[in-house]
Amino acid sequence: MQKTALIIKRSGKTIGLVPTMGGLHEGHLSLLDAIRNKCDVLVASIFVNPVQFGPGEDFKRYPRDFQRDEKLLDERGCDIIFYPSDDEIYPYGFSTYVNVENLTDGLCGKSRPVHFRGVTTVVTKLFLITRCDIACFGQKDGQQAAVIKRMARDLNIPVEIVTAPIVRESDGMAMSSRNNYLSPEERKRALCLKKALDIAEHMVAEGECDTTEIIGEMRSFIELVEGAEIEYIEAVDPDDMTPKQKVDRPTMFALAVKIGKTRLIDNCIVNVN
Ligand code: AMP
Numbered sequence: 001m002q003k004t005a006l007i008i009k010r011s012g013k014t015i016g017l018v019p020t021m022g023g024l025h026e027g028h029l030s031l032l033d034a035i036r037n038k039c040d041v042l043v044a045s046i047f048v049n050p051v052q053f054g055p056g057e058d059f060k061r062y063p064r065d066f067q068r069d070e071k072l073l074d075e076r077g078c079d080i081i082f083y084p085s086d087d088e089i090y091p092y093g094f095s096t097y098v099n100v101e102n103l104t105d106g107l108c109g110k111s112r113p114v115h116f117r118g119v120t121t122v123v124t125k126l127f128l129i130t131r132c133d134i135a136c137f138g139q140k141d142g143q144q145a146a147v148i149k150r151m152a153r154d155l156n157i158p159v160e161i162v163t164a165p166i167v168r169e170s171d172g173m174a175m176s177s178r179n180n181y182l183s184p185e186e187r188k189r190a191l192c193l194k195k196a197l198d199i200a201e202h203m204v205a206e207g208e209c210d211t212t213e214i215i216g217e218m219r220s221f222i223e224l225v226e227g228a229e230i231e232y233i234e235a236v237d238p239d240d241m242t243p244k245q246k247v248d249r250p251t252m253f254a255l256a257v258k259i260g261k262t263r264l265i266d267n268c269i270v271n272v273n
Pocket of ligand 1: 019020022027028030136139140164168177
């Protein structure tokens with residue numbers, strides 16, 4: 001990949017990157033569409049990054065089906081698939097990590113203390129290996145997108161970071177590789193994440209701007225759903241992830257909920273009219 005990237009760059013062409021962990025769905029593929037016309041060569045990476053999973057998380061059972069993913073990427077016009085092994089990315093003795101502070105303290109960072117350090121480390125490596133000029137991340141992982149933008153800014157990484165909207169199933173559920181873990185019954189219950197976000201959007205549209213009130217309503221709604229366990233519901237600034245008391249400018253409502261054993265996240269950005 002590094003040799004190929006160097007040849008491409010020396011020929012004066014630009015490279016776009018879509019990092020993924022595979023288990024691809026329309027959400028991932030939409031990221032290719034978002035930057036296709038902004039680069040000459042489109043690269044997708046597939047790497048289930050061990051260092052962003054904590055002990056007891058789903059690293060081992062994460063969906064892996066390279067042939068299926070390869071077909072989907074080919075059909076969607078991806079030029080190069082970068083599919084490294086764990087040892088190539090983390091050779092024996094690997095000891096260097098990239099860490100973004102503050103933005104990673106709250107939301108998912110609270111219950112997944114090593115997660116973002118793993119993400120920022122692998123994304124930095126992917127940027128350096130692919131020599132990409134532009135990279136696309138989904139708003140589905142809103143905190144991750146903010147963390148990567150901050151990392152690129154803080155470290156003067158010359159990669160334009162593009163964020164693409166959340167792609168949803170027809171009933172509103174955010175697409176996720178982890179939706180595969182849900183039983184049909186759990187899948188129905190999992191819709192409570194999106195419905196809670198709809199409550200927030202509705203309340204803001206009706207003029208409510210106190211986030212404690214809004215979060216209270218979202219929480220009460222989810223607490224009525226059997227088998228749903230709230231990890232967090234928060235209102236934060238979408239750029240720096242600081243908590244917000246009032247919806248007086250764009251505000252991200254984000255939540256993580258466990259449905260049975262499956263941890264799901266979703267978010268929406270709202271603003272006053
Ligand atoms: P993952 O394979 O889960 O690490 O996701 C790879 C990229 O796809 C990340 O930038 C995610 O934010 C993005 N992504 C995952 N699901 C969706 C979705 N439903 N809509 C938009 N982007 C998504």
